[in-house]
Amino acid sequence: MSSSYVAPLPDPRLATDPWRASTVAIRAVRPEVEGVSTYDLAFQDEAVRASYRFAPGQFNMLYLPGAGEIAISISDDPRNTATCAHTIRVAGNVTRTLAGMKVGDTLGLRGPFGTSWPLAECIGRDVVLVTGGIGLAPIRPAICALLHQRRQFGRLNLLYGARSPDTLLYAREYDDWSERGLIVHTTVDRSALGWMGNVGVVTLLLERLRSFDPRNTVLFCCGPEVMMRFTVLTALNRGMSPEQIWISMERNMQCAVGLCGHCQLGPDFICKDGPVFRYDRIAPFLDVEGL
Amino acid sequence: MDPSQLRFILEELRFSAMLPAEVLDQLAAASTIKQIPAGTVIFREGGTNDNLYLIRDGRLALEMSVPGRGAVRILTLGAGEMVGWSALLDEGKMTASAIAVEDSEVVVAEAEKLRQLCRANRDFGYHLMEQMAAALSKRLVATRLQLLDLFAASPTPVPDRTSESEA
Ligand SMILES: Cc1cc2nc3c(=O)[nH]c(=O)nc-3n(C[C@H](O)[C@H](O)[C@H](O)COP(=O)(O)OP(=O)(O)OC[C@H]3O[C@@H](n4cnc5c(N)ncnc54)[C@H](O)[C@@H]3O)c2cc1C
Numbered sequence: 362m363s364s365s366y367v368a369p370l371p372d373p374r375l376a377t378d379p380w381r382a383s384t385v386a387i388r389a390v391r392p393e394v395e396g397v398s399t400y401d402l403a404f405q406d407e408a409v410r411a412s413y414r415f416a417p418g419q420f421n422m423l424y425l426p427g428a429g430e431i432a433i434s435i436s437d438d439p440r441n442t443a444t445c446a447h448t449i450r451v452a453g454n455v456t457r458t459l460a461g462m463k464v465g466d467t468l469g470l471r472g473p474f475g476t477s478w479p480l481a482e483c484i485g486r487d488v489v490l491v492t493g494g495i496g497l498a499p500i501r502p503a504i505c506a507l508l509h510q511r512r513q514f515g516r517l518n519l520l521y522g523a524r525s526p527d528t529l530l531y532a533r534e535y536d537d538w539s540e541r542g543l544i545v546h547t548t549v550d551r552s553a554l555g556w557m558g559n560v561g562v563v564t565l566l567l568e569r570l571r572s573f574d575p576r577n578t579v580l581f582c583c584g585p586e587v588m589m590r591f592t593v594l595t596a597l598n599r600g601m602s603p604e605q606i607w608i609s610m611e612r613n614m615q616c617a618v619g620l621c622g623h624c625q626l627g628p629d630f631i632c633k634d635g636p637v638f639r640y641d642r643i644a645p646f647l648d649v650e651g652l
Numbered sequence: 653m654d655p656s657q658l659r660f661i662l663e664e665l666r667f668s669a670m671l672p673a674e675v676l677d678q679l680a681a682a683s684t685i686k687q688i689p690a691g692t693v694i695f696r697e698g699g700t701n702d703n704l705y706l707i708r709d710g711r712l713a714l715e716m717s718v719p720g721r722g723a724v725r726i727l728t729l730g731a732g733e734m735v736g737w738s739a740l741l742d743e744g745k746m747t748a749s750a751i752a753v754e755d756s757e758v759v760v761a762e763a764e765k766l767r768q769l770c771r772a773n774r775d776f777g778y779h780l781m782e783q784m785a786a787a788l789s790k791r792l793v794a795t796r797l798q799l800l801d802l803f804a805a806s807p808t809p810v811p812d813r814t815s816e817s818e819a
Contacts, residue, residue, distance in 0.1 A: 494803035
């Protein structure tokens with residue numbers, strides 16, 4: 362097997378003490394769309410920087426003294442070892458505090474945690490990535506990994522929905538992704554003057570996808586849960602089986618190591634058994650409210 | 653285009669692919685194929701339209717006018733999808749405008765012919781209306797999801813059920 366991405370890493374979760382936070386400094390802040398920025402974080406300790414590895418789909422716990430700790434997916438190319446990007450939307454107290462910080466400020470980071478996208482399963486098969494809103498952030502490392510080893514995979518389609526044209530995340534990267542062999546389809550819920558692209562929910566893109574071979578496709582999905590539910594329904598209607606569908610659950614969590622029970626979903630803990638789950642494993646619990 | 657070619661085209665479109673053979677034959681006999689250049693207005697909101705359109709290639713947009721906002725694009729439709737259902741169900745009073753976003757190719761079926769076929773042959777009517785209901789139901793679900801505004805900037809706060817029950 363030729364790849365360090367499709368068969369990655371010893372288990373990164375075992376590599377570090379999960380309770381120990383490392384200090385990271387903000388190297389750069391890139392405003393993406395309204396209320397969302399990408400933060401490049403650099404480990405202060407050279408030894409930690411050198412040993413830190415993550416697999417696409419995993420997340421870190423970011424600790425802001427005086428504000429709290431939050432789970433954030435890693436949105437970087439897994440080959441990037443200098444810094445580690447996190448794309449973050451302002452939601453409440455901690456994320457607002459982070460938005461007030463500037464380049465050079467430091468915070469704590471624990472991780473990486475959780476399961477990753479099953480890239481090894483994709484070898485020789487088509488891959489459809491269905492995502493909406495900020496859900497593109499945890500998919501981005503998978504895109505980087507798939508494109509890095511483009512020839513190992515069949516057709517690669519990204520189906521991405523956003524609220525409006527000005528909230529399409531990472532829009533500056535679509536041309537590069539397309540040139541490297543990812544077919545990028547975008548759609549928006551609300552059109553704007555001059556927008557010539559698709560209007561309508563992202564599930565419609567899956568409905569319309571041509572050259573689709575349901576038996577030889579792996580689907581990754583990340584976005585609001587309602588969107589994921591309807592994406593799965595559409596995929597099943599188009600002939601895929603539950604074992605070919607993977608979703609990332611990003612419900613609220615606290616400890617990140619399966620102890621506090623905050624993110625328990627049936628027998629699983631999102632933090633340690635997820636966030637990436639094969640659909641058949643999580644299906645019975647998808648409708649559980651209020652976690 | 654002769655009906656056998658049209659039938660072949662209809663067989664490949666998502667809207668009509670599941671129709672039984674004889675229904676496909678009848679639909680093909682009632683249809684023609686048409687090229688629509690980008691920018692063409694196919695029908696206007698509030699106006700009348702006599703045809704049902706099935707998109708073979710290209711993209712059409714549905715727009716509704718909102719005072720103060722002009723024409724608001726609410727949905728784009730692509731290959732295999734149906735446009736102009738009001739012509740069949742509602743005597744052609746259109747609820748939105750349809751515009752070709754790209755050069756497009758559509759199968760055009762005259763609504764009055766389809767209505768006659770539905771009345772004369774209940775089997776044809778059942779199968780056509782079944783496809784129509786399935787397509788409209790998908791569109792309804794999609795519209796609901798659009799309404800939920802799932803990607804809104806701030807997550808909708810969970811309602812406080814205690815204070816609700818107290819009120
Ligand atoms: C595995 C995982 C990965 C994540 N990755 C990212 C990411 O890459 N980028 C990013 O911006 N966010 C991500 N999140 C969500 C992020 O953790 C929360 O937005 C954050 O904890 C909010 O903290 P806060 O103190 O700013 O807001 P709070 O004051 O805690 O919450 C503000 C509002 O956001 C809602 N909220 C909080 N957490 C979530 C959640 N997980 N899902 C839905 N609504 C929530 C609350 O109900 C409340 O209405 C991820 C969550 C998980 C579990």
